[in-house]
Amino acid sequence: MKKLGVIGGLGPMATAYFYQLVVQMTDAATDQEHFETIIYSNPLTPDRTGFILGRSSEDPMPYLLRSGMELKRQGVDVIAVPCMTAHFFQQRLETELGVKVIHAIQEAGRHLEQVGINKVGVIATDGTVETGLFQDAMSQFGIECLMPDASRQKNVMHLIYDDIKAGKPAEMDIFHDISDSLFERGAQAVLLGCTEISLIKRDHELGKGFLDVMEVLAQQSVLTCGKLRKEYEELISE
Numbered sequence: 240m241k242k243l244g245v246i247g248g249l250g251p252m253a254t255a256y257f258y259q260l261v262v263q264m265t266d267a268a269t270d271q272e273h274f275e276t277i278i279y280s281n282p283l284t285p286d287r288t289g290f291i292l293g294r295s296s297e298d299p300m301p302y303l304l305r306s307g308m309e310l311k312r313q314g315v316d317v318i319a320v321p322c323m324t325a326h327f328f329q330q331r332l333e334t335e336l337g338v339k340v341i342h343a344i345q346e347a348g349r350h351l352e353q354v355g356i357n358k359v360g361v362i363a364t365d366g367t368v369e370t371g372l373f374q375d376a377m378s379q380f381g382i383e384c385l386m387p388d389a390s391r392q393k394n395v396m397h398l399i400y401d402d403i404k405a406g407k408p409a410e411m412d413i414f415h416d417i418s419d420s421l422f423e424r425g426a427q428a429v430l431l432g433c434t435e436i437s438l439i440k441r442d443h444e445l446g447k448g449f450l451d452v453m454e455v456l457a458q459q460s461v462l463t464c465g466k467l468r469k470e471y472e473e474l475i476s477e
Contacts, residue, residue: 244315360421
């Protein structure tokens, strides 16, 4: 089995949930049938959205690279980064580390293409939205992305920063207003494109048509390093 490295702390609760997903998805009957995982959690990594949008001069890349180098030193075969906005740095990280860094957004596009979906709504940070991470990745698979309107995108950031990152319960009326508007505009599925938003799916029954991109990242981590439980082959909620 291969060894998984995790660049974590972006934020800490999302990292903890990611590892929970990895363990749940692994087809293992004993402790010894799980694969080795090394998590380097550095919550001091500067905010990714703030830097990408020019609101902060603190570059996260040296922190991400330092975490990745520590994981490489410990012999990991592949790296997962449970932060979708940090995928802005994915190609640079992979090149500078010389270790495969799973691109969860591209893998989500591949998953959607396989089930015939060609239009999705995306709930993600301003940094992820404005850099076109989802739009560019999904276009490779012929998938159109719908983003929340300006007022609802402000509410997305409110959910992420004022609720979940602050350790408060997510305001579900706000979440459902955002997701319902995307479905009404023709989205065949809604992507949970921020690891904090993934925690909403952990804690609440959302209904049909949601794809959590962190679950895709966990799925691909297991497929790369171990054996996937059959029930996690299809990830779009029913």
